[in-house]
Amino acid sequence: MKKFDRTSVIGMLLMGLIIIYIMYTRPTPEEIEAREEAKKEQVQEAQTQETPAVATQEFTNTVAPTDSIGRSQLQNRLGAFAYSGTLPTARDGVTVVKNDVLELEVSNKGGHIVKATLLQHKTYDSIPVYLIKDGNSQFNISFNTTDNRNLNTKDLFFEPVLSKNGDNEVLTMRLKVSSTEFLEYRYELKQGDYMLDFGLKSQGLSRVFNTSQPMRLQWDFKGMRHAKSIKYENRYTRLTYEYEDGKTDKLSQMGEDDEIRKDLSWMNYRQHFFSSMLLTDTPFKEAKLTSTDLFKIAEDADQETEFTKEYKADLLLEPKNGELNYAMNMYYGPTDYKILKEYDRNLDEAMPLGWGIFGFLNKYLVIPFFGFLTGFLPAGIAIILMTISIKLLLSPVQYKQYVSQAKMKVLKPEIAAIGEKYKDNAMKKQQETMALYSKAGASPAAGCLPAFLQIPVFYALFTFFPSAFDLRGKSFLWAEDLSSYDAIFSWDFNIPIISSFYGNHISLFPILAAVTIFFSMRLTTGNQAMQQPTQEGMPDMGKMMKYMMYFSPLLMLFFFNNYASGLSLYYFISNLITIGIILVIKKYIIDEEKIKAKIEVKKAKPKKQGRFQKKMAEIMEQAEKQKNAKGK
Structure with a gap:
């Protein structure tokens, strides 16, 4: 039989007393709820009455509002906030x-x-x-x-x-x-x-x-x-x-x-x-x-x-x-x-959209007209119709340019004769050449002026197409997006120098535009270059225009490879129309014999010089006399 353990009995009695104490002193659920409500009211009252605390450290990190961060810690970091x-x-x-x-x-x-x-x-x-x-x-x-x-x-x-x-x-x-x-x-x-x-x-x-x-x-x-x-x-x-x-x-x-x-x-x-x-x-x-x-x-x-x-x-x-x-x-x-x-x-x-006249053309002519066309036509067809409309609008200017070129072609033998006659006297050759132009009613600048008048339209469209939101995501023929390039072949590797300028793809519309711009320039600039007289001490305009005839297509080919295909489509159609207009004007409208006859009639009439022309003639005569005096 086991011995009586007095210590165990005392421990059990103490545990029982503790359990009885907890049972009689623990608050009821209603009391717990009342205490919690009182605490909440105290917190709300303190929040409405508190003022910004003075911080002992600057806020240096994001504070996540979690339950583990106490009120005092937040105040130390954020102050009033x-x-x-x-x-x-x-x-x-x-x-x-x-x-x-x-x-x-x-x-x-x-x-x-x-x-x-x-x-x-x-x-x-x-x-x-x-x-x-x-x-x-x-x-x-x-x-x-x-x-x-x-x-x-x-x-x-x-x-x-x-x-x-x-x-x-x-x-x-x-x-x-x-x-x-x-x-x-x-x-x-x-x-x-x-x-x-x-x-x-x-x-x-x-x-x-x-x-x-x-x-x-x-x-x-x-x-x-x-x-x-x-x-x-x-x-x-x-x-x-x-x-x-x-x-x-x-x-x-x-x-x-x-x-x-x-x-x-x-x-x-x-x-x-x-x-x-x-x-x-x-x-x-x-x-x-x-x-x-x-x-x-x-x-x-x-x-x-x-x-x-x-x-x-x-x-x-x-x-x-x-x-x-x-x-x-x-x-x-x-x-x-x-x-x-x-x-x-x-x-x-x-x-x-460009500054000055270029922005004006885009805002009040190009954008409204293109918006009208895209209202009922696909974007690609709208570009073609707009291009045709612009070329027809500019056709009188181009006609003037081609007539001027025809006059220069008719006068070319006489200009060559003057050059041969006064080959040792540059100033006299210039005087006689200008006199011939004046009598015939022709001028080398007359062929350049119409081209100059087309520049605002050219540049306005150059700025319009890259910014035309209506082209974004619109497809035409092989071009999936007229606001981006129309690649027909691509590669993944980089070619030094070439990839930086040309890209890693070949676009078709720039190639077509480059081919047509070459032939259109050959029909216009090429003929004009052959007819331009070369003055002593002046650059050879014929050679310069010939270089431009080859340089412009190359520029189109490389520079536009990454540009919006809608812009290249415009240039392609524009150049095609230009070629057609040139051929029609040369074959059916301009008669060189009639132009020659008109020039002869003008040359036969006495030409009345204006005040400016008289002054220029006097200056050139004085310069000629001074040159002859120095030679003696």
Whole structure:
């Protein structure tokens, strides 16, 4: 039999007493609930009454509002804005705002747009067009507080509230100090519109903002690739802006460039056919804009990149009575002249349509006419019809040019005779040649003037086709996209030097354009070169024109291989029509015998010299006398 264990009995008695004590002293469920409610009321009361705490350290890292971080720790890091870190809704996440053309994702962290998708457009490889994605855009307000902190909104958490304003979706993002003190971003997206209203304001933060230090709005952005040829796309990717009440300008197309401007009213991070814009009703007093060519940097380093250019904007904000209040707009959509023009805010100046007369022709003639044609015709057929119309419109000018060439051809034997007669007297030869031109009513410049008049049209179309949004994604014959090159053969390896200029493919429309431009120049410039007299001491125009006849097709062949196939199609059709017009004029319209007879009639009539011609004749005679006197 076991011995009685007094120690075990005492232990069991103590355990029983402890159990009895816990059972009788533990609060009931109702008491627990009442205590929790009391605690919540105390916390809410403390939050509404607290003032910004003085920090002993600057905010240097992102604070995730988790339960493991206490209230005092948040205050030490964020000061007054620690309130936003304790809200149940102020956590990492995104809110979607969309209409039928645009979808935006707005992040709680930073309160800015982290994804912008154009719902009705695709890239060259058939994926949606993203203007913002994967961190390529950072939108931030940098400011100092009265307790000597420097804070950045991109590191802080906003509270989202999604609502409706009629048919429009409205998203309000608030960075809170308390329930009545906050910094607010307000996004309102209308149906069917790429432009959204964006409001930036603060409430009750005059005690928080240190307005003696500058407050700055910063927007960093990397342009993503959307086109088949990133090199071609990069050529038309550029930062453009408006400042000082209507002036427009742009940063450099290549390399790195920066400008500081006053009173900036809008800026456009243009990515060739797509734009990301910020517009403000209250111009920014000072704006520092920067552009860096990421594609060129990658190309020089022989690396691949999905980005074209990197843009940065640093904009000075001006609080009034210690508060911010800016009414702005954001635009994420096509760089389409028709769309941008409708906003009536000078946004069409963001497009590369040429300056002066060239831009005028594009805006008021080419774009409306081409838009009319594409309203009921495929883009390729519209290009052909527009080309025919332009050539017919310019045919009287070309006719004048060919008549002038015919006159020079008729006079060529007489000009040669004068050259032979006065071969030892250059000045006399010049006098007699000019006298012959005057009597016959002919001039070498008459053939150049019509060609000069065609230059504005030529250059206007050269700038129109690369920026014509209506061509994007439109196919014609073998060209899959008239806004890009029409490769009929491609290769994967690089050929030194050649690949840099020509590319890794062969486009067909530039070849056809080069062939037709050679024959059209041979029919015009070639004949004209043979008829041009060579003056002593002057360059041989015949040789120069002959060189141009071979150089121009080569330039077309290499330079346009990476250009929009729509532009090469235009030149191909234009040159074909030019060849046809020349042949018709020469065969059926211009009669050299009749021209010769008219010249003889003019030569027989006494030619009355004008005051200028008399003066020039006197100057040449005096110069001739001085030369003869020196010879003696």
